[in-house]
Amino acid sequence: MNRFLPVWIGVAMVAGLLLGRLIPELGDTLSAVEIDGISLPIAIGLLSMMYPVPAKVRYDRLDSVTGDRELLGRSLVLNWVLGPALMFAPAWIFLPDLPEYRTGLIIVGLARCIAMVIIWNDLACGDREAAAVLVALDSRRSDRHLRRNLGPGARRRRRSADRGPCPGRVRVRVPGAAQTVRARFRCVHRRTGDAAMTTPSVLFVCVKNGGKSQMAAGLMHAVAGDRVHVHSAGTTPGTSVNALSAQSLLEVGVDIRGEVPKPIDPSLLRRVDVVVTLGREAHVEPLDGVRIINWDTDEPSERGIDGIERMRLVRDDIETRVETCAPNSTSRIPRPPRR
Known part of the structure; x- marks a missing residue:
């Protein structure tokens, strides 16, 4: 429904005009x-x-x-x-x-x-x-x-x-989903109580937890450090981290080679402040009180770009989103030399 909302609005407008023309007395009836x-x-x-x-x-x-x-x-x-x-x-x-x-x-x-x-x-x-x-x-x-x-x-x-x-x-x-994550983090930071409870938490999710979600988690660790509790998981986790994903992050000084794909932990899902799904294939069932946001990340393969060049573009897109939403962040990921 939400995805095609402009279409439904257009259909409703056309239906209203047709009803007004076909049933002229309808407007007066409703106004009464x-x-x-x-x-x-x-x-x-x-x-x-x-x-x-x-x-x-x-x-x-x-x-x-x-x-x-x-x-x-x-x-x-x-x-x-x-x-x-x-x-x-x-x-x-x-x-x-x-x-x-x-x-x-x-x-x-x-x-x-x-x-x-x-x-x-x-x-x-x-x-x-x-x-x-x-x-x-x-x-x-x-x-x-x-x-x-x-x-x-x-x-x-x-x-x-x-x-x-x-x-x-x-x-x-709310110019984009990354700004929404930052807004969520700011609200968590302003709560009172124990410091461990005021540190915001995020769960990055993709399908296999071997590529995009691992990259997002690694980049968030690099940018935000201990200011954010970072987790990643997959809806259908694979067996290992994507080698090209790890290589592209190594180019900017982030090492995820030791990470292992994990399934979504239901208890963790309910505890985190925000869940971010990456890409168009990963879907998390809505839960009461759980904010789920999608980052529709760049997919260079649709433009015929594959291999490490594709992964670098995906990395750069995720990096921009992470740097936008990371709380109180002044650090930036070092840029690799252009090839």
């Missing part, structure tokens, strides 16, 4: 079913779509977000300053003689659709706890602004759509 100015069918649809995602939020971890001043400050600037300013300027430039349209455009900048924020954040494997806090924060700001400037009547007419804008933190921290 309202409670306090809110369309009941739309409200039911939004609640059905949104409820499962907030139900997955770990509310006991919200303090890791509320204590992050950098996160909250960035959200305030993006959503309280830049967002309204970006909509205010075109509103006055292009709609100087249409005050109603101008006001509507400014409102769009102030209060964006919370449903899309929550759903797209979850599809992008964003941090659910951060999204929950930022949505609540910005929805409060939007609510106050609308009441102050547009009056209670306007707020009542737009209540279903004006419950909160897209949280700026999600835009900044």
Whole structure:
């Protein structure tokens, strides 16, 4: 379903247009079913779509977000300053003689659709706890602004759509799955308690645990050291580490020749903070409370590149992702001389 979401959205739009044309009275019928100015069918649809995602939020971890001043400050600037300013300027430039349209455009900048924020954040494997806090924060700001400037009547007419804008933190921290892993690590670091419990952990998974997952684990060890507990496993583990994978890492000073492919340990799977599957063939069954993220790594063989050259490209792709998500990392893997 998630993979073809744009297709389903397009199908739903076409179906809506066809229903409106084939059954002209359908729109009036649905509009008649309202409670306090809110369309009941739309409200039911939004609640059905949104409820499962907030139900997955770990509310006991919200303090890791509320204590992050950098996160909250960035959200305030993006959503309280830049967002309204970006909509205010075109509103006055292009709609100087249409005050109603101008006001509507400014409102769009102030209060964006919370449903899309929550759903797209979850599809992008964003941090659910951060999204929950930022949505609540910005929805409060939007609510106050609308009441102050547009009056209670306007707020009542737009209540279903004006419950909160897209949280700026999600835009900044979810350009890719590697950023999501880093975000997860940051939340773990901010917990209180024993140091062993505050060190984040990651499990890298591929099919045989002889290539990509071993490379990712070795590179994470090299970059993050003891700041991350690193594990690797395979869905169908082989018998040995891929020789070309080991050779490509040796070129950058990382030695995985002593590693042995391992199956996934169910107890470890439930303990780690994040599970990263590499490539398109490894699949881990979803578990409650376990964050699973996929790195769709480069596959040079699709472009006719094989052997050690292929493995170097795979290594470089994984290295970039690891360096992006490693917590508090200033080290970088040394680059081998170009051939």
